[in-house]
Amino acid sequence: xxxxxxxxxxxxxxPFNDNECYLLKLSLEEKIPIILPGQFVQVxxxxxxxxxxxRPISVHFVDKEKNELWLLVQVIGNGTRKLSERKxxxxxxxxxxxxxxxxxxxxxxxITGKLLLIGGGVGVAPLLYLGACxxxxxxxxxxLLGAKIKKDVxxxxxxxxxxxxxxxxxxxxxxxxxFVTNHSILQSGGFDFIYTCGPKPMMAAVVRYAREKGIxxxxxxENTMAxxxxxxxxxxxxxxxxxxxxxxxxxxxxxxxxxxQI
Amino acid sequence: MANLNIEIGxxxxxxPVLTASGTFGxxxxxxxxxxxxxxxxxxVKGTTLYxxxxxxxxxxxxxxxxxxxxxxxxxxxxDYFISEIYPKIKDIDTRMIVNVSGSTIEEYVTCAAKINExxxxxxxxxxxxxxxxxxxxxxxGTNCGSASKVVKAVRKIYHKMLIVKxxxxxxxxxxxxxxVEAEGADSVSLINTxxxxxxxxxxxxxxxSTVTGGLSGPCIKPVALRMVWQTAKxxxxxxxxxxxxxxxxxxxxxxxxxxxxxxxxxYNFIDPTVSIKIVDGIENYLNxxxxxxxxxxxxxx
Numbered sequence: 001x002x003x004x005x006x007x008x009x010x011x012x013x014x015p016f017n018d019n020e021c022y023l024l025k026l027s028l029e030e031k032i033p034i035i036l037p038g039q040f041v042q043v044x045x046x047x048x049x050x051x052x053x054x055r056p057i058s059v060h061f062v063d064k065e066k067n068e069l070w071l072l073v074q075v076i077g078n079g080t081r082k083l084s085e086r087k088x089x090x091x092x093x094x095x096x097x098x099x100x101x102x103x104x105x106x107x108x109x110x111i112t113g114k115l116l117l118i119g120g121g122v123g124v125a126p127l128l129y130l131g132a133c134x135x136x137x138x139x140x141x142x143x144l145l146g147a148k149i150k151k152d153v154x155x156x157x158x159x160x161x162x163x164x165x166x167x168x169x170x171x172x173x174x175x176x177x178x179f180v181t182n183h184s185i186l187q188s189g190g191f192d193f194i195y196t197c198g199p200k201p202m203m204a205a206v207v208r209y210a211r212e213k214g215i216x217x218x219x220x221x222e223n224t225m226a227x228x229x230x231x232x233x234x235x236x237x238x239x240x241x242x243x244x245x246x247x248x249x250x251x252x253x254x255x256x257x258x259x260x261q262i
Numbered sequence: 263m264a265n266l267n268i269e270i271g272x273x274x275x276x277x278p279v280l281t282a283s284g285t286f287g288x289x290x291x292x293x294x295x296x297x298x299x300x301x302x303x304x305x306v307k308g309t310t311l312y313x314x315x316x317x318x319x320x321x322x323x324x325x326x327x328x329x330x331x332x333x334x335x336x337x338x339x340x341d342y343f344i345s346e347i348y349p350k351i352k353d354i355d356t357r358m359i360v361n362v363s364g365s366t367i368e369e370y371v372t373c374a375a376k377i378n379e380x381x382x383x384x385x386x387x388x389x390x391x392x393x394x395x396x397x398x399x400x401x402x403g404t405n406c407g408s409a410s411k412v413v414k415a416v417r418k419i420y421h422k423m424l425i426v427k428x429x430x431x432x433x434x435x436x437x438x439x440x441x442v443e444a445e446g447a448d449s450v451s452l453i454n455t456x457x458x459x460x461x462x463x464x465x466x467x468x469x470x471s472t473v474t475g476g477l478s479g480p481c482i483k484p485v486a487l488r489m490v491w492q493t494a495k496x497x498x499x500x501x502x503x504x505x506x507x508x509x510x511x512x513x514x515x516x517x518x519x520x521x522x523x524x525x526x527x528x529y530n531f532i533d534p535t536v537s538i539k540i541v542d543g544i545e546n547y548l549n550x551x552x553x554x555x556x557x558x559x560x561x562x563x
Contacts, residue, residue, distance in 0.1 A: 003294040005534060044532070052479060053324050053531060095534065226322055226329055227531040231287040233307075233333045234322035243315055243336060 003098065003229065004033065007091040011068060015084065017151050021122060022084045023060070024071045026092060032069060035062050036101030037130035038220055038252045041071070042228040043083065044093040051079035053226050054095065058126040058197070058251070061158070069096075070129075072154065074122040098228050099251045102130050102195055102218055104137060113192030115139055117163075118180050118206050120146045120198025124154055126220055130195060131162035142166065146180035146202065149173050181205040191215055204262045207255050217255045221246045264548030265555040266541070268302070268522055270500045271423035271448025273384055275302040275357055275523060278556055279513065279541045282504050282527035283308055283361035283387060283427075284333065285478075288351050295534040300541055302523060303357035305387050306347075309377075310362075311369040313339035317394060318471040323460035328479025328506070329528060330458050332472045334394045335363055340373045344380065352382035361427070363389040363399060367415050374420045384422055388413065388447075391429030391454035393476045400454075403429040406441040417446040425502060428452040428493075430482075435489045436496035443497045451502035451525065452493060453486045479528040480506040487519050494520020494561055508536065510543020517544075520561040 008026040015022045042054035061070040075081050086092060115134060117127040124145055134141040141163040147153045150173035159165050166185045167175025176183050180202060186209060196206045197220035210217035223246040225235035230248035237246050239257045244250070266277035280303040286292060289304040298304065316336025323330040337343070343360070351358055360377050364370035370388065377383055390403030390412055402408045413426055426442040428435055430453035439450050455476025460469040486505020494501055503521030507513055508529040516524045526537045533539070544556065553559055 005295055050326060051324075052327050053329060224320060224322055224324075226331070226528075227285075227291075227534075229287075229291050229534065231285060231291045232322070232331065232531060233284075233316065233336050234331055236316070236319050236321065236336070238319065243319075 001097060002033070003095060005093065005095045007093050008069065010086055010088055010090045010092060012088060013084070013086060016154070019075065019084065021072070021074050021154060024073060024083070024086070024092075025063075026069045026071065026094075027067055028069070032062060032064070032067055033097065035059055035069070035097040037104070037133045038101035038126050039097040039099045040228075040251060041069070042095040042098060043071070045079040045082050046093075048078045048082040051077075051082065054228065055079050055083070056098070056222075056225055056228055056247070058220065059097070059129055060125045061129045061132065072122060072125040095228060099247060100249065102126075102220070102252050104133060105139075105193070114190055115141045116144060116185075116191045116194045117141055118144045118146070118194060118196040118198070120180060120202040121148070121152060122154065123198030123202070123220075124159070126197050127195065128155060128158055128162070131159065135162045140164075142185075144168070144180050144183055144185060146198070179205060181209050189213065193217070196220070204260060207258065207260060208262050210255055218252050219255060219258070220251045221253060222251065264545055264553055266545060266548075268556055270425075270502070270522055271385070273357065273423045277302040277541050278517065278523035278544070279537055280305055280357075280359070280502065280523055280525045281530060281537055282525035283389070285527040285530045288347055289354055289358070290351060292530070292534050296538045299355035300538055301356045302541075303359055304354065305359045305361050305525065306351070307337055308335045308361045308363045308389055308392065309337050309340050309343050309373065310335055310364055311340055311373040313337065313342065320469060320471055323469040323475070325458070325460065325477065325479070326481060328477055328481035330460055330470060330475040330477050331455070332394045332470045332475035334472070335392060335399070340376050344376060348380055348383070352380070357385065358383055359385045359387055359425070361387045361389050363392055363395070365395070367412050370412055371415050371419055374416045378420050378422065385425060386420060386422070387425040387427050387451055388416055389427050389454070391427050393429070393431060393455055393457050393474070394472065400429050400431060403438060403454075404432050406437055409438050410441045410445050413442045413445040413447055423448045425449040425451050427454055429454050430485060430489055430505075431457045436493050439493045439497045443499050447499060449500045449502055449522075450493065450497065451504055453482070453489050453505045456482055456485065478506070480508050482506045483512060487515055490516055490521050491519040507540070508532070510540045510547060513540050513544055514547055514559070517556070517559050518561065518563045522560055
């Protein structure tokens with residue numbers, strides 16, 4: 001896929017969770033090129049003296065009608081904080097679209113069962129656009145969203161547009177109490193394919209579950225990276241094929257590629 | 263219009279802007295962003311005789327205005343380069359230069375000899391300064407004796423333009439520069455990364471898998487500039503300045519310090535179009551100051 005570099009304009013910057021998280025809606029003068037669910041963008045943070053590298057952020061949603069790209073960002077350090085302070089009308093420079101994206105089962109007849117999309121914390125971000133694309137292809141994706149506490153379960157209304165939602169929180173303040181892998185929906189099973197993105201321990205638990213049940217599964221990795229385009233070789237993941245760049249051969253990887261000892 | 267052509271070791275370059283090894287892949291990674299043929303040259307990823315898996319993750323730490331890396335020369339080896347990569351990049355209309363590294367003198371020699379046979383590779387950059395490999399690399403470049411030995415051995419079998427990339431992790435870089443010049447290097451490029459370290463205070467452990475790593479980016483520019491200036495006074499061969507260049511002004515400073523050409527490294531990650539902006543910026547500068555050619559600017563301060 002051809003990659004681009006351009007300035008985008010902030011249409012909306014919606015904070016939630018006491019400004020711990022925010023939703024940036026960006027638009028481009030020309031038509032947004034095809035972006036696949038699971039791909040990411042490299043965001044330039046120009047006004048933070050401690051932020052040197054671009055920040056890789058996954059595509060949360062592409063609103064084709066409004067020609068908007070959504071990014072769901074958690075404030076982690078100075079770079080994401082500065083980005084969160086950007087106002088409507090400000091310009092943000094992006095390199096896009098990057099990475100491979102989740103595999104979409106084009107032929108619906110090949111998958112007779114159900115698709116489960118499991119996200120944790122801000123890791124739910126790429127699953128919204130994935131869910132939307134799966135629905136468009138005729139599937140009925142289901143979402144299992146996990147968080148520490150109720151307020152950290154993000155974008156429930158948006159996810160609800162594209163499929164059924166199950167929730168877990170560590171304190172039980174919303175949905176079932178515990179981790180995503182404790183949810184009763186996983187006991188009843190019947191899933192053909194699991195997509196997951198979130199903190200590494202959560203993804204590891206999901207991978208263990210998928211391996212035990214023999215369910216096909218893809219994870220979205222977030223190894224720290226510099227270039228985002230396969231030049232620096234910093235973001236490598238050790239796979240069954242050796243070290244590969246997460247920015248070009250990921251961020252999405254099938255679990256049969258991973259060498260995680262779990 | 264000022265003339266941007268330069269010559270190093272008998273080889274012409276359309277302009278003095280090259281991209282640094284390890285930051286530009288094999289060139290094609292940047293083909294969507296810039297017209298590669300507008301570059302003076304591309305120095306491709308460090309290549310070794312045998313395939314190398316590189317170091318374990320984590321390989322990178324962001325630092326104030328820079329970064330540390332410990333990639334460790336991950337590459338598929340020179341034979342793979344020749345059969346799979348070279349055919350795809352050989353017709354890029356710029357000077358394609360291969361960065362050659364090794365763990366032993368024999369590895370350097372065999373690898374360089376294979377690349378000597380490639381028609382569209384008119385030069386190599388001998389990497390005796392990689393800080394991220396256990397054997398070879400920087401071990402050769404931090405001591406005059408071993409630097410001389412490896413350059414002498416490669417010079418015997420490599421018949422095209424030979425650049426030697428120098429390490430800044432030495433007491434006196436000019437001694438090493440003189441040593442490799444004496445063994446027949448056509449040019450020296452400097453500086454490779456500075457040895458550094460990052461610690462995660464919360465986890466109480468080093469950030470990088472190998473603890474120490476190579477520092478690059480704008481934070482190292484003053485050190486690189488100083489070393490280029492010192493080396494320019496110590497050797498006769500042309501110098502290629504590299505280290506923290508992020509805009510045309512930086513590039514001009516290196517040329518004023520005595521560099522004939524420059525390399526853009528880490529900043530390619532921040533702005534993949536920066537190299538072309540620097541080509542344009544240098545040209546504007548020359549026109550604005552009434553210079554006819556870039557050559558008039560080298561060491562001119």
